[in-house]
Amino acid sequence: MTVSTTDVRIAQRGKGALRAFNEAGALVAADVHVALRLAALGGEDDPDVHLATALAVRAVRSGSVCLDLTRLRDVTVAEDDEGNPVVDPADLPWPRDEDVLDALRRSPLVVGGDRGPLRPLRLVDTTDGPLLYLDRYFRQEQTIRHVLAERSGTLPGLDEQRLAAVLDELFHHPDDPSRPSPAPDRQRVAAALAATHPTTVIAGGPGTGKTHTVARILALLTRLHGSDLRIGLAAPTGKAAARLQESVREQETALGLPPHLTAMTVHRMLGWRPGGRYRYHATNHLPYDVIIVDETSMVSLTIMCRLLEAVRPDTRLIFVGDPDQLASVDAGAVLADLVARPVTGTLDPVFERVAARDLAAVNDSREAFGPEGSDDRERLRNGVVSLSRGRRFDGAIADLAAAVRKGGADRVLKILRSGDPMVSFHDPGELDTLREDVVRSAEAVMEAAEAGDIDTTLVRSEDHRLLCAHRDGPAGVQFWARRATEWIGEATGRRLDPDRWYPGQPLLVTANDHDLQIYNGDTGVVVRQGDELVAAFARGRTPYVLRPSQLPAVSTVYAMTIHRSQGSQYGTVSVVLPDARSALLTRELLYTAITRARTHVRIVGTEDAVRAGVARQVLRASGLRREIRV
Numbered sequence: 001m002t003v004s005t006t007d008v009r010i011a012q013r014g015k016g017a018l019r020a021f022n023e024a025g026a027l028v029a030a031d032v033h034v035a036l037r038l039a040a041l042g043g044e045d046d047p048d049v050h051l052a053t054a055l056a057v058r059a060v061r062s063g064s065v066c067l068d069l070t071r072l073r074d075v076t077v078a079e080d081d082e083g084n085p086v087v088d089p090a091d092l093p094w095p096r097d098e099d100v101l102d103a104l105r106r107s108p109l110v111v112g113g114d115r116g117p118l119r120p121l122r123l124v125d126t127t128d129g130p131l132l133y134l135d136r137y138f139r140q141e142q143t144i145r146h147v148l149a150e151r152s153g154t155l156p157g158l159d160e161q162r163l164a165a166v167l168d169e170l171f172h173h174p175d176d177p178s179r180p181s182p183a184p185d186r187q188r189v190a191a192a193l194a195a196t197h198p199t200t201v202i203a204g205g206p207g208t209g210k211t212h213t214v215a216r217i218l219a220l221l222t223r224l225h226g227s228d229l230r231i232g233l234a235a236p237t238g239k240a241a242a243r244l245q246e247s248v249r250e251q252e253t254a255l256g257l258p259p260h261l262t263a264m265t266v267h268r269m270l271g272w273r274p275g276g277r278y279r280y281h282a283t284n285h286l287p288y289d290v291i292i293v294d295e296t297s298m299v300s301l302t303i304m305c306r307l308l309e310a311v312r313p314d315t316r317l318i319f320v321g322d323p324d325q326l327a328s329v330d331a332g333a334v335l336a337d338l339v340a341r342p343v344t345g346t347l348d349p350v351f352e353r354v355a356a357r358d359l360a361a362v363n364d365s366r367e368a369f370g371p372e373g374s375d376d377r378e379r380l381r382n383g384v385v386s387l388s389r390g391r392r393f394d395g396a397i398a399d400l401a402a403a404v405r406k407g408g409a410d411r412v413l414k415i416l417r418s419g420d421p422m423v424s425f426h427d428p429g430e431l432d433t434l435r436e437d438v439v440r441s442a443e444a445v446m447e448a449a450e451a452g453d454i455d456t457t458l459v460r461s462e463d464h465r466l467l468c469a470h471r472d473g474p475a476g477v478q479f480w481a482r483r484a485t486e487w488i489g490e491a492t493g494r495r496l497d498p499d500r501w502y503p504g505q506p507l508l509v510t511a512n513d514h515d516l517q518i519y520n521g522d523t524g525v526v527v528r529q530g531d532e533l534v535a536a537f538a539r540g541r542t543p544y545v546l547r548p549s550q551l552p553a554v555s556t557v558y559a560m561t562i563h564r565s566q567g568s569q570y571g572t573v574s575v576v577l578p579d580a581r582s583a584l585l586t587r588e589l590l591y592t593a594i595t596r597a598r599t600h601v602r603i604v605g606t607e608d609a610v611r612a613g614v615a616r617q618v619l620r621a622s623g624l625r626r627e628i629r630v
């Protein structure tokens with residue numbers, strides 16, 4: 001980016017350091033405007049406070065909950081047309097860290113300072129150094145902390161013998177239902193924890209059996225507490241809620257669950273009303289005995305705060321998700337924080353007795369709570385259980401995902417180049433096999449769609465998916481979707497007109513329609529049915545069929561962003577990596593992309609891009625992981 005001084009991206013009122021940071025792209029104009037406005041209202045004229053305030057606004061804009069003052073200088077700057085940083089961030093006019101801290105301690109803008117009518121900032125000391133908050137977010141964190149602390153006790157009135165018996169029944173040996181599952185069985189531990197503690201966090205990568213466990217927890221609680229137990233199922237997005245509902249209903253008969261359980265978005269569950277108010281809150285609690293939230297990694301700090309406020313103290317709350325995946329669009333990485341926060345709680349003696357066999361078993365290193373899993377064992381006291389055994393895929397994809405998660409770039413490259421049939425690695429220009437997969441899967445989808453076979457069409461449409469980090473640019477969805485369309489057009493001799501429906505057309509829904517039960521991120525395919533064309537969506541065992549004209553907002557999807565693919569799985573996944581310098585290319589993004597694949601991951605990009613992605617971690621600052629000194 002090259003900016004002129006009259007550019008709209010430059011806040012004209014910014015002076016000194018603010019101006020320099022803004023011109024370098026380390027701050028945007030809105031960061032500067034907010035900082036100066038707050039300073040004017042609060043009577044603050046210290047430029048160090050102005051800069052810190054603008055950086056705190058920037059931190060929230062980029063997903064953090066606060067500004068970590070020990071990592072003040074971790075900023076990214078704009079790039080020139082060749083992709084080089086316009087300045088070295090270290091050369092920006094940084095004040096001394098001590099001066100910033102002193103100025104904040106004196107500032108009328110900071111809560112605790114005794115001057116000033118408006119105190120929008122909060123300076124918080126922690127065992128790992130000071131954090132600067134926009135006060136609203138600190139209050140939300142405090143609410144989360146308090147509610148979780150209040151909920152850390154145990155649940156009374158459990159029939160221990162019955163609990164143990166039902167656990168054995170639900171978590172039985174794979175070869176012999178009359179014997180309990182081999183210990184240690186983390187899924188059984190998760191269920192025992194959920195039955196005995198008010199708050200449970202079930203963390204695990206894809207295919208580790210989270211949904212399997214959730215269904216069994218519902219069966220356990222229903223058997224222990226009766227079928228009139230009020231169950232609330234929720235997820236952050238409509239698409240994730242629909243998937244949760246489907247998976248639970250699929251196991252309804254086998255497990256004797258209450259019939260027709262429905263899931264909804266967390267917003268809906270809270271009774272969202274225009275203007276941002278909710279029907280359920282601290283003085284009007286949600287009417288459930290059990291609440292399960294799936295895909296919790298996508299829940300923002302603000303929504304988590306609203307949910308915890310609205311939950312009755314004796315409602316069992318179970319959060320489920322993968323803390324290593326991409327976090328919410330809004331500020332916070334609450335699931336990862338819940339997993340990593342300081343351990344404070346105690347274990348219920350009933351839990352320790354019913355899970356004793358699992359907790360003691362240390363013979364299977366993949367599942368053990370042994371020396372390697374000692375952190376995991378500690379975290380049980382916070383109600384956190386990590387499921388570690390992948391049940392859907394094993395081998396090179398699982399190893400690759402683990403290597404990315406651990407940040408081992410050499411290991412990642414070694415696996416990618418191993419020749420294992422589950423993974424492949426291609427230079428950006430080496431597109432033959434990608435092209436073959438794109439064409440072959442599109443042809444299979446078109447053939448089934450033309451023949452009117454909805455089930456086969458939907459299965460084939462998940463054989464291959466092309467994923468990109470960006471929407472625009474040479475590594476973006478738009479460019480690659482166009483390219484895929486050309487390849488398919490050339491191979492089939494058909495002109496694929498995106499303005500007219502055609503059989504085999506892959507669809508991406510881009511807006512929610514609660515009445516139609518169609519959600520942003522849903523994918524479907526156009527299928528011929530006699531003289532008509534319908535849009536078919538996979539929904540458990542029975543496909544959901546609509547007239548294409550009923551769809552709220554839809555686009556043709558030959559390529560998709562990795563963000564959008566969250567929560568879905570495909571046979572082969574081809575990931576087109578952007579340039580190594582792209583700030584979007586992060587460890588979480590790579591991990592999310594890789595774990596979408598069932599049978600094969602193809603990475604198209606340079607070694608530099610792989611290394612940069614593995615190295616670049618999204619560090620969302622938050623106080624929930626720290627000991628706060630208030």
Ligand SMILES: Nc1ncnc2c1ncn2[C@@H]1O[C@H](COP(=O)(O)OP(=O)(O)OP(=O)(O)O)[C@@H](O)[C@H]1O
Nearest residue numbers: 174187204205206207208209210211212213391392
């Ligand atoms: N203990 C188990 N015994 C047998 N099969 C299991 C067990 N746990 C999970 N599975 C099977 O493994 C597969 C993956 O499980 P599940 O869908 O519950 O994982 P998940 O963690 O919810 O995955 P995702 O996050 O991708 O949705 C399913 O087919 C499930 O039936």
